[in-house]
Amino acid sequence: MTRQQLVEQIHQKQSYLCVGLDTDLTKIPKHLQSHPDAIFEFNKAIIDATLPHCVSYKINTAFYEAMGLKGWEAMERTVNYIPDTHFKIADAKRGDIGNTSTQYARAFFEAMNFDAVTVAPYMGEDSVRPFLEYEGKWAIVLGLTSNKGANDFELKQLVSDNGEAHLRAEFLYERVLRSVAKWGTPDNLMFVVGATQPEEFLNIRSIIPDHFLLVPGVGAQGGSLKDISEKAMVTGPEPSVNGSVPSGRSDVGLLVNASRAVIYASGKEDFATEAKAIAEQYQFEMKSYLG
Ligand SMILES: O=c1ccn([C@@H]2O[C@H](COP(=O)(O)O)[C@@H](O)[C@H]2O)c(=O)[nH]1
Numbered sequence: 001m002t003r004q005q006l007v008e009q010i011h012q013k014q015s016y017l018c019v020g021l022d023t024d025l026t027k028i029p030k031h032l033q034s035h036p037d038a039i040f041e042f043n044k045a046i047i048d049a050t051l052p053h054c055v056s057y058k059i060n061t062a063f064y065e066a067m068g069l070k071g072w073e074a075m076e077r078t079v080n081y082i083p084d085t086h087f088k089i090a091d092a093k094r095g096d097i098g099n100t101s102t103q104y105a106r107a108f109f110e111a112m113n114f115d116a117v118t119v120a121p122y123m124g125e126d127s128v129r130p131f132l133e134y135e136g137k138w139a140i141v142l143g144l145t146s147n148k149g150a151n152d153f154e155l156k157q158l159v160s161d162n163g164e165a166h167l168r169a170e171f172l173y174e175r176v177l178r179s180v181a182k183w184g185t186p187d188n189l190m191f192v193v194g195a196t197q198p199e200e201f202l203n204i205r206s207i208i209p210d211h212f213l214l215v216p217g218v219g220a221q222g223g224s225l226k227d228i229s230e231k232a233m234v235t236g237p238e239p240s241v242n243g244s245v246p247s248g249r250s251d252v253g254l255l256v257n258a259s260r261a262v263i264y265a266s267g268k269e270d271f272a273t274e275a276k277a278i279a280e281q282y283q284f285e286m287k288s289y290l291g
Pocket of ligand 1: 020144146216218219257259260261
């Protein structure tokens with residue numbers, strides 16, 4: 001899916017919600033657990049219910065890989081079930097030496113029909129580049145993650161490099177954003193930014209004004225949809241003033257993910273109806289930020 005197509009979908013749906021399919025057999029409703037194809041049946045019901053309220057689905061591959069071949073099959077069936085109107089993300093956090101990354105890219109973009117893969121940037125340019133070589137496909141590189149461990153490396157300050165003048169020593173995550181942004185374009189590269197890091201949103205937008213951000217961390221992790229929307233939405237040609245977003249059409253530049261808050265909204269037979277209700281609430285709030 002191209003950036004233009006994604007932006008169109010966001011404006012059409014008045015939503016930048018990404019529903020996370022972190023499907024865990026032990027957490028799905030009891031009446032489905034004994035079904036021979038439980039994971040796919042659950043996902044199918046969630047997708048059918050939430051389609052009008054979101055523009056994207058994120059499959060965290062860990063939940064499927066943990067189940068072996070059966071899980072891998074459920075993932076493949078799920079991604080094939082999601083219509084092409086919706087942006088399909090493999091949250092796999094891959095990245096390895098170049099020739100290995102090439103195989104990861106083939107797995108998600110050729111063997112399976114994902115639009116994007118999350119990529120860990122730690123191994124550098126050759127580990128990311130293979131994901132950028134497909135027309136209409138995206139690498140979503142970890143920038144500033146939502147977890148506590150972001151403090152261990154991402155929010156550590158680097159000793160200043162000669163030649164690069166910054167007001168203070170850069171955080172490691174800032175260096176990642178500045179460097180990785182040069183390897184691709186806002187048409188094939190996004191960054192993961194946790195909704196739990198609100199004090200960094202304005203700074204992140206000043207470093208990467210145009211790139212889409214995939215924002216996990218609302219819902220179960222407590223991040224604020226309002227904060228990320230007001231501080232990090234791409235406002236198009238009009239500049240934002242004091243971090244507020246002018247109304248009118250823009251590129252938006254945000255995909256906000258909620259997984260557990262949506263898919264486990266109810267643990268009973270009404271799970272799909274309840275998931276729909278939560279997705280609709282997010283969409284309703286997003287409409288207000290889109291103006
Ligand atoms: O920084 C990150 C990067 C990825 N994730 C993933 O997003 C979802 C969040 O799930 P919730 O249930 O909405 O908390 C999950 O797949 C994580 O692995 C993240 O949370 N933070």
